[in-house]
Amino acid sequence: MKSQKGITMISLILYVASFVAVAAVVAGxxxxxxxxxxxMNTSVGNNSSYNKMNLYLVNECKKPGVQLYAxxxxxxxxxxxxxxNVGSSAENGFDFMTFKADDSINSFIYDNQNxxxxxxxxxxxxxxxxxxxxxxxxxxxxxxxxxxxxxGTAFKTKYVVGS
Numbered sequence: 001m002k003s004q005k006g007i008t009m010i011s012l013i014l015y016v017a018s019f020v021a022v023a024a025v026v027a028g029x030x031x032x033x034x035x036x037x038x039x040m041n042t043s044v045g046n047n048s049s050y051n052k053m054n055l056y057l058v059n060e061c062k063k064p065g066v067q068l069y070a071x072x073x074x075x076x077x078x079x080x081x082x083x084x085n086v087g088s089s090a091e092n093g094f095d096f097m098t099f100k101a102d103d104s105i106n107s108f109i110y111d112n113q114n115x116x117x118x119x120x121x122x123x124x125x126x127x128x129x130x131x132x133x134x135x136x137x138x139x140x141x142x143x144x145x146x147x148x149x150x151x152g153t154a155f156k157t158k159y160v161v162g163s
Contacts, residue, residue: 046153049125053148054157056119060099060106061144061159068135068142068161069100095131097144099161117148127151 007015060066095110109118110131117125130149135142142161147154 046150049127049150050148050153050155053117053119053124056122056124057108057146057159060101060108060119061161063099063101063104065102066099066162067101068097068144069105070096070098095133097133125150130154 095112096107098105098107106120107118108124110116110128111118112131115126115128116123117128117131125148128148128150129152130147132147134145134147136145137143144159144161145156146159147156149155
């Protein structure tokens with residue numbers, strides 16, 4: 001019997017086919033990993049924007065002597081209403097709220113044309129698709145419910161103004 005030297009056509013086809021299969025598996029795993037990284041980056045960005053807004057809003061609500069001072073209607077009216085004229089039931093749809101403390105007056109402003117949320121002149125959030133406020137005075141305290149949708153991720157939180 002002779003010894004076979006070299007690579008036969010069948011073994012060459014098997015080597016190439018196995019290499020293509022391994023390369024396809026690696027490509028699939030890599031694509032899956034990087035697509036999930038993009039989803040994770042978007043989610044982390046949305047959470048950090050919300051956390052920044054939450055930090056400023058909690059800080060503002062807990063200042064000594066703070067009260068909700070004025071709001072602007074989301075329904076298109078440019079009238080600024082004093083908080084005493086809003087009413088005692090839950091009110092929907094504001095895009096502007098101002099807090100008055102002992103030493104300062106600060107505002108949260110939603111610019112729905114550009115999709116930005118500002119604290120005075122500081123840009124807190126970008127890509128804000130919706131920003132809604134509900135005011136509830138039925139418990140004797142001003143309770144603000146904030147619904148914010150940042151780039152497809154919705155957050156809803158309640159804040160009690162004052163202590």
